[in-house]
Amino acid sequence: MIRFITLYLLLLKATLTSFSGLAGLPVLRDDLVIHHHMLTDRELNQAVAIGRITPGPKGSYVMSVGYYAGGVAGGFAAWLALVTPAILIIPMLSFAGRYTKDPRVKRTLRAVVLASAGISLSATLPLGADALHSPLSWALAAISLGLLVFTKLDTTLVVLGSSLISLAAFAAGLG
């Protein structure tokens, strides 16, 4: 139980000090690899790799970290550490929601959304370099882009379809 609570608090520290993707990685390495020896560098690298190939947010690599550090209970501690900070938004929303009629607040929020879009686009480049390595992958990316911008097709179906085409190409010896 003490190990579970310790692991939860260490993972929570990492998630609370991170505001995007892998930003909590240095904190996790410092706590779990260097100080508490609950994890190895190899396991941490594998956790990051797993976070890239699984659905959901990139931050879900913390689940792998929890599993490597504490088995099934560690995985549960990691899930708790991932969702706990999200609860903070409820009081924040209640406070900020009172001011949304103010034109200055409205345009500030719109500016933050625009900046977030820009930040997201910047993050696309490393992902693109990693994922787009053949004519087929470029075609799948372009078709997905077109379908999402010009149709109302569900994103999950687009990604699933792309995955099936990739499998079919592999089966036909084209991938």
Added chain:
Amino acid sequence: MPSIRRLCAIFFRVSNFTFGGGNPTTAALQRELVEKEKWLSEQDFALCYALARVTPGTNLFAFCTAAACRMLDWRAALIVLTVASAPACFITWAVTAGFDQVSANVWVAAGIAGALASSAGVLVASFWLLVRPALTPGNRLRATVIVGISIVLSMLANLSPIPVLLISGVAGWFWKEREA
């Protein structure tokens, strides 16, 4: 108003089965909640999205919580948070448990390669879907400058997201928009 069941169905499907991280998932949720179902106004989406970006932890989970809270109440928010996070976390846990077998399987690798290639397209589409509503007549320059500066600051100056968001927030506060 959506029922909690319909809300959970959407968050379950989109949050747990979209590849590429939080941004394409948020864009997919915007398509569902704002454009298709119209349960969340453009303004409420902007509020939830902006707050989620400055909430510590996983932005996507904060966004799901805020959106559900705005559409229904805090109880719905906690249910949606669980529905939106637990299955994807379980998948990650299961993949971790069998990582050596999974990573060596060429069929799995081929399927994931297709999903990741599609996610690159999804990311660009999510950028466009977020920016498009701001490109109204008279406001295109404002939107372009804010997006451009945020790209420059995050890519070339390697600034972390929070200062970039703060700078853009300050710019947004002072730089007035023209009525459409």
